[in-house]
Amino acid sequence: MTGYHDDKDQLLRRLRRVEGQVRGLHRMVDEDTYCIDVLTQVSAATKALQSVALSLLDAHLSHCVRSAIADGGSEADGKVAEASQAIARLMRA
Amino acid sequence: MTGYHDDKDQLLRRLRRVEGQVRGLHRMVDEDTYCIDVLTQVSAATKALQSVALSLLDAHLSHCVRSAIADGGSEADGKVAEASQAIARLMRA
Amino acid sequence: MTGYHDDKDQLLRRLRRVEGQVRGLHRMVDEDTYCIDVLTQVSAATKALQSVALSLLDAHLSHCVRSAIADGGSEADGKVAEASQAIARLMRA
Amino acid sequence: MTGYHDDKDQLLRRLRRVEGQVRGLHRMVDEDTYCIDVLTQVSAATKALQSVALSLLDAHLSHCVRSAIADGGSEADGKVAEASQAIARLMRA
Numbered sequence: 024m025t026g027y028h029d030d031k032d033q034l035l036r037r038l039r040r041v042e043g044q045v046r047g048l049h050r051m052v053d054e055d056t057y058c059i060d061v062l063t064q065v066s067a068a069t070k071a072l073q074s075v076a077l078s079l080l081d082a083h084l085s086h087c088v089r090s091a092i093a094d095g096g097s098e099a100d101g102k103v104a105e106a107s108q109a110i111a112r113l114m115r116a
Numbered sequence: 117m118t119g120y121h122d123d124k125d126q127l128l129r130r131l132r133r134v135e136g137q138v139r140g141l142h143r144m145v146d147e148d149t150y151c152i153d154v155l156t157q158v159s160a161a162t163k164a165l166q167s168v169a170l171s172l173l174d175a176h177l178s179h180c181v182r183s184a185i186a187d188g189g190s191e192a193d194g195k196v197a198e199a200s201q202a203i204a205r206l207m208r209a
Numbered sequence: 210m211t212g213y214h215d216d217k218d219q220l221l222r223r224l225r226r227v228e229g230q231v232r233g234l235h236r237m238v239d240e241d242t243y244c245i246d247v248l249t250q251v252s253a254a255t256k257a258l259q260s261v262a263l264s265l266l267d268a269h270l271s272h273c274v275r276s277a278i279a280d281g282g283s284e285a286d287g288k289v290a291e292a293s294q295a296i297a298r299l300m301r302a
Numbered sequence: 303m304t305g306y307h308d309d310k311d312q313l314l315r316r317l318r319r320v321e322g323q324v325r326g327l328h329r330m331v332d333e334d335t336y337c338i339d340v341l342t343q344v345s346a347a348t349k350a351l352q353s354v355a356l357s358l359l360d361a362h363l364s365h366c367v368r369s370a371i372a373d374g375g376s377e378a379d380g381k382v383a384e385a386s387q388a389i390a391r392l393m394r395a
Contacts, residue, residue: 026151038142045138045165049131058119058176062202065169069162069209072138073300076158081293083151084274089285092278099275107267109155110296114259115394116162166393174386177367182378185371192368200360203389207352208301212337224328231324231351235317244305244362248388251355255348255395258324262344269337295341302348 026086027079037075044068076113080106119179120172130168137161169206173199212272213265223261230254262299266292305365306358316354323347355392359385 027034045068051061083106091102120127138161144154176199184195213220231254237247269292277288306313324347330340362385370381 025148027145027154028148031145031148034145035142038138038145042135042138042142045131045135048168049128049135052120052124052127052131055118055121055124058172058180059198059202061120062169062172062176063205065165065172066202066205066209069165069169069206072158072162072165073209075141076155076162077293077297077300079151079155079158080296081289083155084270084289084292085286087151088270088274089278089289092275100271103267103270103275105152106270107263109152109159110266111263112156112159113162114263114300116159116166170386170390170393173389174382177363177382177385178379181363181367182371182382185368193364196360196363196368199363200356203359204356207356207393211334213331213340214334217331217334220331221328224324224331228321228324228328231317231321234354235314235321238306238310238313238317241304241307241310244358244366245384245388247306248355248358248362249391251351251358252388252391252395255351255355255392258344258348258351259395261327262341262348265337265341265344269341273337291338295338295345298342298345299348302345302352 025082026084027082028086030078030082034075034078037071037078041068041071041075044071073113080109080113083109117179118175119177120175121179123171123175127168127171130164130171134161134164134168137164166206166209173202173206176202211268212270213268214272216264216268220261220264223257223264227254227257227261230257259299266295266299269295304361305363306361307365309357309361313354313357316350316357320347320350320354323350352392359388359392362388 044064048061048064048068051064088102088106091098141154141157141161144157181195181199184191234247234250234254237250274288274292277284323343327340327343327347330343367381367385370377
């Protein structure tokens with residue numbers, strides 16, 4: 024079971040919305056929308072993606088990392104290291 | 117004419133690819149892919165969007181801001197202010 | 210005991226170095242250094258601070274969050290929530 | 303003359319304040335302050351640095367880039383390229 028099991032429907036809806044935002048960006052560029060207006064929408068889509076990332080990360084810490092530790096934890100070190108690396112990738116994206 | 121006129125085809129292709137990445141994220145969540153693997157793809161999609169933003173910004177500075185200034189510039193102040201605000205939004209996204 | 214106990218000396222050295230970078234920025238501005246060169250150093254100092262943040266976060270997850278969970282965990286929910294909020298603040302900084 | 307000439311005093315004051323924030327971080331770590339509280343201050347210092355960066359960038363666009371373009375512009379391409387690269391470095395910091 025994934026860490027985001029309880030939030031799965033909400034995550035799917037949010038990703039659908041981001042997909043729509045990116046499709047909207049394509050249409051804006053196709054219709055020669057003014058650069059700054061396109062950029063405003065790129066910021067909004069980026070923000071939406073980062074917010075999906077924060078939800079996934081929170082779910083991962085609350086469930087996957089937590090149960091690896093609670094289980095006695097031969098996997099716990101690996102889970103924490105994975106989470107730290109994922110955070111580093113997000114901060115540098 | 118937009119600032120990104122010369123890069124339009126390339127921008128459209130890149131946005132299509134980001135749209136595919138976000139659709140892939142939806143599928144990954146739908147198929148209960150491991151959180152960390154989903155997060156890696158969220159980072160990749162975010163990076164691709166930020167790179168689209170940098171291209172748009174560069175085009176905006178190279179063309180829109182530049183021609184507003186070269187034209188004698190009653191609009192120049194406004195264009196520079198707009199660009200600065202867009203940069204601030206991107207850095208805080 | 211803090212989560213960063215084992216890395217304390219290294220963190221102190223890194224923060225001393227960031228302090229020196231920021232003092233260097235002050236000197237550059239004071240001596241009218243070219244904007245772009247100042248900006249390059251601002252990026253370097255920001256990167257160094259973000260890297261300190263990642264170390265602190267990793268230490269927090271590896272020690273504080275981990276021991277709160279291993280201890281049976283009435284505090285575990287709170288620790289995970291705190292970590293998620295800290296990550297959100299860093300990503301929006 | 304630098305692009306930030308008019309904002310120089312304010313920039314110097316802000317950098318002094320960031321230097322104080324980083325020195326405060328060093329003291330917090332030295333006194334074994336709780337990780338999350340240190341992280342909150344790292345976010346604040348990062349935000350302050352990013353805000354200095356935005357001011358420098360705005361000054362650069364408003365003055366250096368602008369006058370290179372208004373001067374007829376053999377340097378204009380270079381100035382715009384430099385600004386775009388600086389923005390890219392800041393977004394990836």
